[in-house]
Amino acid sequence: MPFFEAIYGIVKATNDIKNSINGTVKAIHSIVKAINAIVNVICGLKNSINGIVNIICGLNNSINGILNVICGLNNSIYGIVNVICGLNNSINGIFNFICGLNNSIYGVVNVICGLKNSINVIVNVICGVNIFSKNT
Numbered sequence: 001m002p003f004f005e006a007i008y009g010i011v012k013a014t015n016d017i018k019n020s021i022n023g024t025v026k027a028i029h030s031i032v033k034a035i036n037a038i039v040n041v042i043c044g045l046k047n048s049i050n051g052i053v054n055i056i057c058g059l060n061n062s063i064n065g066i067l068n069v070i071c072g073l074n075n076s077i078y079g080i081v082n083v084i085c086g087l088n089n090s091i092n093g094i095f096n097f098i099c100g101l102n103n104s105i106y107g108v109v110n111v112i113c114g115l116k117n118s119i120n121v122i123v124n125v126i127c128g129v130n131i132f133s134k135n136t
Helices: 002-075 078-135
Strands: none
16 A cells, blocks of 8 residues: 555654654764763863962962072072072962963853853753653
8 A cells, every 4th residue: 555655664764864854863962961071081081280380389389488598598698598589589480371271261161161061051952852852
């Protein structure tokens, strides 16, 4: 019966399309999980870098304390202490550069986290479409 065969063909094609959409949504979920894992690794690296920078900034404060003592002896050893204070300024410049890099890393990680949130919204929309197609 050609009429029923045609209806069966349409139903089968509709099921094939539905299965294809479901497969695509599952693939997108896998991609999002992979992106989330990458973002978690990046956030972990950010935390490690922040820890290292905090150690460096703590060392900077210790060096500043030591150099302040040395600068207090400036009345008796002008020349040597002036050289050490110049080194202190160089060290401060290096540490300020490192702290600036830390702020740049924060910005990059915030962009990545924003992208992750955007991808999650897109996946939620796709999942909503998928649920709608399953119910119809």
